[in-house]
Amino acid sequence: MNTMLAYFNGKIIPLEEVKISPFDRGFQFGDGVYEVIRYYPPKLFQIDFYIERLKGSLEKMEIKVGSLEFLKPAIMELLTRNNLLDVPSIAYLQITRGVQYPRRHDYADELTPTILIYTSELPVKNEILTKGIKVGLEDDLRWLRCDIKSISLAANAAAKQHAKEKGFEETIFIRNGLITEGAHSNVCFVKDGKVVTPPLSNLILPGVTRRTVLLLCKELGIEVEEREIQSAELNRFDEVFMTATTAGVVPVIEIDGKVIGSGKPDKITRMLQEAYNKLVAG
Incomplete structure (x- = not known):
């Protein structure tokens, strides 16, 4: 089986090499948001609506990420390199507020969000x-x-x-x-x-x-x-x-x-x- 790749904090790396800090606020508090985006060959289905909703979730949670222009090309690269271009699949995207040590409920303004995207096949049910x-x-x-x-x-x-x-x-x-x-x-x-x-x-x-x-x-x-x-x-x-x-x-x-x-x-x-x-x- 081919090694599956993931997007993690700006890089495409093997999925098994993704390492999440135990001090990530997503791990400790569930402090983050996510999206699941459908891919029906040959296109990401209504991805603009999903990105719009993601922006809304980030704003409501006050998680500052900046431009999300990287999402579409990153997902398509993962689908391509994971050999999923010809099959119905999903892209899972998760953004947490980032790593903060020591643990505390309030959060610092300068935290860098943790961003993970992975893809997997998901046949029509x-x-x-x-x-x-x-x-x-x-x-x-x-x-x-x-x-x-x-x-x-x-x-x-x-x-x-x-x-x-x-x-x-x-x-x-x-x-x-x-x-x-x-x-x-x-x-x-x-x-x-x-x-x-x-x-x-x-x-x-x-x-x-x-x-x-x-x-x-x-x-x-x-x-x-x-x-x-x-x-x-x-x-x-x-x-x-x-x-x-x-x-x-x-x-x-x-x-x-x-x-x-x-x-x-x-x-x-x-x-x-x-x-x-x-x-x-x-």
């Missing part, structure tokens, strides 16, 4: 896209800045693990009786041909795939309503689907043991999947 998934429900116990794509993901990881243990593919969070989002996805509902989804706020990540799907709804003439959704409403919807960078538009056929609609991916979800796939292929 055709089975879940075709058959749909079963998801669970869980109280949303995360912090109040879920709009930041922070590397502090302990609650998300726990929710994903709980879902796995129960035989679910994903978890939908509920906070104070309201639906927020998935553990690593946004969620949309369909009623009488209308797509309904929670509005963006500090409790919801501004998903790039969510954004794309809502734009596709406009192009297809599908009505969209962004509003608060009560957990008690879940059994009233005709269709449910999740949106995520790694998977696209994923039908939900069951929530916490209750079948959604016909129990199969339905009309609006299929229309949006088809439109999304055309956009990916284009």
Whole structure:
């Protein structure tokens, strides 16, 4: 197997040579942000939207990086040198505030951010896209800045693990009786041909795939309503689907043991999947 390469603090080096200081604030505090960017041959899919969101996360966290012009060429070089140009893949990008010794909660202004990018193959998940998934429900116990794509993901990881243990593919969070989002996805509902989804706020990540799907709804003439959704409403919807960078538009056929609609991916979800796939292929 060929040695995989990574971008680390301005250099392309073997992945196994990447060394993170034990005093990096990302390691000690989860003080950093990240992005996962999809590559569908021959292009990085909607990378400008991801960079825009990354800039927003960095600003909200007050992590000073400077120009991000290096990102696109660095990712493409990694895909090329890691022999991934011909296969669906992802680029994982993480930026922490940097190294600070000794450990303390407040941070110095002059810290140099730690930047890591690596790439890996990630095939399209055709089975879940075709058959749909079963998801669970869980109280949303995360912090109040879920709009930041922070590397502090302990609650998300726990929710994903709980879902796995129960035989679910994903978890939908509920906070104070309201639906927020998935553990690593946004969620949309369909009623009488209308797509309904929670509005963006500090409790919801501004998903790039969510954004794309809502734009596709406009192009297809599908009505969209962004509003608060009560957990008690879940059994009233005709269709449910999740949106995520790694998977696209994923039908939900069951929530916490209750079948959604016909129990199969339905009309609006299929229309949006088809439109999304055309956009990916284009």
